[in-house]
Amino acid sequence: MPIIKSAIKRMKQTAVRRERNVATKRDIKSAVKAFLAKPTAESLGAAQSEYDTAVKKGLLKKATAARRKSSLAKVAKNAGVKLAPAQKAAAKPSVAAKAKKAAPAKAAAKPAAKPAVKKAAPKKPAPKK
Helix, strand or coil: CCCCHHHHHHHHHHHHHHHHHHHHHHHHHHHHHHHHHCCCHHHHHHHHHHHHHHHHCCCCCHHHHHHHHHHHHHHHHHHCCCCCCCCCHHHCCCHHHHHHHHHHHHHHHCCCCCCCCCCCCCCCCCCCC
């Protein structure tokens, strides 16, 4: 057991991180097992999502996750899993359209803003003689 205060804190932090990492790894393994037991588009998406989460948390390297996701996709292809077609970006309303719709609602909800008042710049001190 550590005696130094910073080492004690470091040990506690390590234990918390380990629990988090083990939980994420467990989620990956269960999602992959579920996919391998019954390959479907939904289970493939869930397994790939778990890999992406692990990369985001720094648990796996990006290339490792990509390699494992690729092997899952290969299994899905061999099993004859039909993936849902990707949704086109045009189907979703654009950001500009959302802002245009939201602007009138915001203007009606908020009262007119007061005009901004500029503060005068502070005066420089007189030079010393």
